[in-house]
Amino acid sequence: MNRHQRRRAGKMGQHNDFYNQYVRHLPRVAIDAPLERGRVYHTVVQHDDWCAFYDDKVCNCNPIISRHVEPTRE
Numbered sequence: 482m483n484r485h486q487r488r489r490a491g492k493m494g495q496h497n498d499f500y501n502q503y504v505r506h507l508p509r510v511a512i513d514a515p516l517e518r519g520r521v522y523h524t525v526v527q528h529d530d531w532c533a534f535y536d537d538k539v540c541n542c543n544p545i546i547s548r549h550v551e552p553t554r555e
């Protein structure tokens with residue numbers, strides 16, 4: 482792999498690790514549901530592997546968007 486390819490793979494890996502190891506285990510909420518004050522949400526945008534987003538450019542795919550919510554701490 483050249484420098485560009487390594488950088489691209491690194492960027493993809495970081496995003497995927499955070500999603501796979503953490504965010505995807507949180508409860509999922511509808512993307513158009515109103516947000517509740519005081520809660521922490523993760524909005525996940527899943528790009529296709531070939532998307533220009535991973536080259537630090539504007540997204541040119543049709544990403545899958547989902548939202549997850551952190552549990553409340555009481």
Ligand SMILES: [Zn+2]
Pocket residue numbers: 527528529532533534540541542543544
């Ligand atoms: Zn994209």
